[in-house]
Amino acid sequence: MDGVGLRAATRDDREFCFRLHKDAMGAYVDAVWGWDDQEQWAYHVELFDPGRWRIITVDGADAGMLSVDHHEDHIYLGRIELLPEHQGRGIGTYLITELLSEAEQRGVDLVLDVLTVNRRAHALYRRLGLHDEHHPSDTKIRMRYRPGGPGT
Numbered sequence: 001m002d003g004v005g006l007r008a009a010t011r012d013d014r015e016f017c018f019r020l021h022k023d024a025m026g027a028y029v030d031a032v033w034g035w036d037d038q039e040q041w042a043y044h045v046e047l048f049d050p051g052r053w054r055i056i057t058v059d060g061a062d063a064g065m066l067s068v069d070h071h072e073d074h075i076y077l078g079r080i081e082l083l084p085e086h087q088g089r090g091i092g093t094y095l096i097t098e099l100l101s102e103a104e105q106r107g108v109d110l111v112l113d114v115l116t117v118n119r120r121a122h123a124l125y126r127r128l129g130l131h132d133e134h135h136p137s138d139t140k141i142r143m144r145y146r147p148g149g150p151g152t
Helices: 011-032 037-047 091-106 119-127
Strands: 004-008 053-058 061-070 074-082 109-115 131-133 140-145
Touching: 004 091, 011 037, 011 053, 011 061, 011 074, 011 109, 053 074, 053 091, 061 091, 074 091, 091 109, 091 119, 109 119, 119 140
Parallel strands: 074 109
Antiparallel strands: 004 053, 053 061, 061 074, 109 140, 131 140
16 A cells, blocks of 8 residues: 555654554543543553554554564454544555465464454454454454465
């Protein structure tokens, strides 16, 4: 997709990533646990890992973030968040499709968790070929794409 890129996150991206999370996921977090700025900031500071996170850029401007863990037997999509003005433009689909291609090439599963209240993301993941699995929490759905599995 023209104009879409990834760059390594830096410590200077901490504020951007917090604002992004609030804008992209705040309503969902609020629906499940309630949104408290101080609690969410403390949680963000604890989780923020510029060594593992990537900033999604669109035409050179910061537009979102991506966190992916590569394991020997699977790829785990920890987070993908886009600013609201960049949602619905195919950017998330493009990036997830790239991960699906990597999973196919490596012969491993792509795994992710999605909040049950985030129906839009859940529908996107299903359209892209991921299937629901049981999750130990009633607030999330574990989803998996298995190369060579149903729908591939």
